[in-house]
Amino acid sequence: MFLKPQTKKPEAAKHTVDPALQPWVEKYRPKTIDDISSQDHTVAVLRKTLQSTNLPHLLFYGPPGTGKTSTILALARQLYGPANFRNRVLELNASDERGIAIVRDKIKNFARQTPRAATASADGQVYPCPPYKIIILDEADSMTQDAQGALRRIMETYARITRFCLVCNYVTRIIEPLASRCSKFRFKPLESTSTLSRLSYISSEEHVGVSNEVLQTLVDASGGDLRRSITYLQSASRLAASTQPPTPITSVDVLEIAGVVPDHVILKFASRLGIEPSGDTMDIDMSTQKTGFDSIREEVRLLVREGYSGTQILSQLHDLTIMHPTLTSRQKARCALVFAETDKAFCDGGDEELWVLETALRVHKALAA
Amino acid sequence: MSLWVDKYRPRTLDSLHYHAELTARLRALASSGDFPHMLFFGPSGAGKKTRVACTLRELFGPGVEKIKIDQRVFMTPSKRKLDVNIVQSNFHIEITPSDVGMYDRVVIQEILKEIAQTQQVDLNAKQRFKVVVISEADSLSRDAQAALRRTMEKYMSNMRIILCANSTSTLIAPIKSRCLLIRVAAPNEDEMSRCLNEVAKKERFDLPPSAAQEIIQDSNGNLRKALLVLETLKMQSPDLTGPLTIAKPDWETYCHKLADMILQEQTPQRVLDVRTKLYELLAHCIPPDVIIKTISNRLVDNVAEPLKADVIHWAAFYQVRMRLGSKKIFHLEAWVIKVMSLYKHFFYDVDLTGDFED
Ligand SMILES: Nc1ncnc2c1ncn2[C@@H]1O[C@H](COP(=O)(O)OP(=O)(O)OP(=O)(O)O)[C@@H](O)[C@H]1O
Ligand SMILES: [Mg+2]
Secondary structure, three states: OOOOOOOOOOHHHOOOOOHHHOOOOHHHOOOOHOOOOOOHHHHHHHHHHHHHHHOOOOOEEOOOOOHHHHHHHHHHHHHHHHHHHHHHHEEOOOOOOOHHHHHHHHHHHHHOOOOOOOOOOOOOOOOOOOOOOEEEOHHHOOOOHHHHHHHHHHHHOOOOEEEEEEEOOOHHOOOHHHOOOOOOEEOOOHHHHHHHHHHHHHHHHHHOOOOOOHHHHHHHHHOOOOOHHHHHHHHHHHHHHHHOOOOOOOOHHHHHOOOOOOOHHHHHHHHHOOOOOHHHHHOOOOOOOOOOOHHHHHHHHHHHHOOOOOOHHHHHHHHHHHHOOOOOOOHHHHHHHHHHHHHHHHHHHOOHHHHHEEEHHHHHHHOOO | OOOHHHHHHOOOOOHHOOOOOHHHHHHHHHHHOOOEEEEEOOOOOOOOOHHHHHHHHHHHHHHHHOOEEEEEEEEEOOEEEEEEEEEEOOEEEOOHHHHHHHHHHHHHHHHHHHHHHHHHHHOOOOOOOEEEEOOHHHHHHHHHHHHHHHHHHHOOEEEEEEEOOOOOOOOOHHHHHOOOEEEOOOOOHHHHHHHHHHHHHHEEEEEOHHHHHHHHHHEEEHHHHHHHHHHHHHHHOOOOOOOOOOOOOOHHHHHHHHHHHHOOOOHHHHHHHHHHHHHHHHHHHOOEEEEEEEOOOOOHHOHHHHHHHHHHHHHHHHHHHHHHHHHHHHHHHHHHHHHHHHHHHHOOOOOOOHHHHH
């Protein structure tokens, strides 16, 4: 990678924040599409569009923290450069009013303007600056059906001078006629090697020492969400640096920061439900083995008092059950049904205490049967 | 004169009594300018708000305690006017979404944009950013949450958000991805006892261990409740000895009576009686989730072992229905009838196990 020549105008500096004061997720937001970790297919296709400067309408979708917003912003920046970015790119997100009126008015107006002639870039670099504008509709899944409907015509009519990029988490909320007008790119949860290398890069830039074990814990705890793992890394390192004398980051710190329920807690809970700990974890105190309703309720009450989130408990209980060496497939299948129902309930506003208890009771029953 | 809960609320991170590790973590985070967005979660009365206030104080110094309340007018998309009271200092602003009902997205966005566009004017301010505290974040509408997504990233240079919630499961994944999650567990018995004794010492009286124990048992980890109870008891019987009766809140007694009614008789007439009582609870703004949980907790204490899981199952089932639907009473009532029918069948020894599986 090349360093950009630094010929910034003095007043531009006023608005840029000192990077030392920015949380790392922003500080390390990819500047070019080559900085995007993972997502190789998407990056490869987009790199070609940089050369040919021809771009279809785009639809990016995928779970949080996988690089969707970063990718389109980096691409737009590489296409137009700082001088033309402002008049060629319109970014609207869910915080902007995007009802049907705005679509018909603001978006349409921007879409039909003939792109202004490219101005020379102050930073001395040459940008492709293709003869169309880009409208980025970030978080497009929160646009109403009507508003999306109104977009259809605009996308078609002004396709020659305006390209759209829709970005969303939930692709099913984009109406089919819109989705079918776009090239779709799915952003996958980052695989662990990419997360690992990005995290090591950041930690070396920030001069924090992290062991491979800690990095691995960070990867496991964040489930393919790079943004989350970066936040964990940052707060773990702040914590480690604040002790006197500074200590290295430990995996235990990371797990606590990530809100993971400690193993012994979840194993004890599981054993109440009839999931016996497998071989190597026999050191858990199982002496007070009772499995009646009251003991399960008590256990749930304690878990809730500790404040562990319902979704976290559910996902760890799920992993424990599904990976369990001795439960039968039939038992696992019954538990899986319970977990699925609870997950749905949580999304629909299910009360955490009530539903953790319900899950516990049903798993208990499924295993007893 | 303020209540003890407020009077002795710790104001700085150093004076927080428990979760020392968490306190150290917050201090470490507050010591540098690259403070992330945060989401505090945990059971109520565990001290989330207190911890947030202490963190703010650590970030900005005593200035954050100079609070003013502004009356603001917001315009909804349908051009209706909305009066909202906003609590703020020079460094932060507090919003409770339930105060503004279904317009939470509009109000929050207005406030965030305004903050993002104004730079910190106070040159002596310790931080470049202002903090927006959103309490009861679990009640943020989907719309408001969706709108927070990109805003949280775009305005990061001069604004940070601190969300406070009892549970995180109603928050959408993209929001959780953008925050550092901070779990605030309820204090354990020792920790609670230390807090109670601390207050007793400051009020210059002796807290007998038996009284402390009783208060702690009653409060189930809710320190706010424990302190309120302590103060009430102290007023009732100044020496705090002898048998103490911790008065249950009216609505709780009412819920218990309701549970007993369900078990005494299972007839259409009884359903009507129960309904009147449910309406009354709702009319007193007792949250329906709390109603269903309190009643079912009482029920399972009084039914036979094989029925307990069923009572919980249907409570859970109808609690979600309530969230999805719009008429709370329909689902509460349906649940009551379900429980009655289960109970009656069990009593007459009819096998219902097949019914439960579907
Ligand atoms: N593939 C990636 N490569 C490099 N950095 C990434 C990648 N994905 C995420 N990040 C990091 O996470 C941050 C957030 O990424 P981004 O905003 O692109 O996520 P997103 O996919 O748009 O998520 P959301 O759906 O929540 O909006 C970036 O600032 C960057 O630090
Ligand atoms: Mg995004």
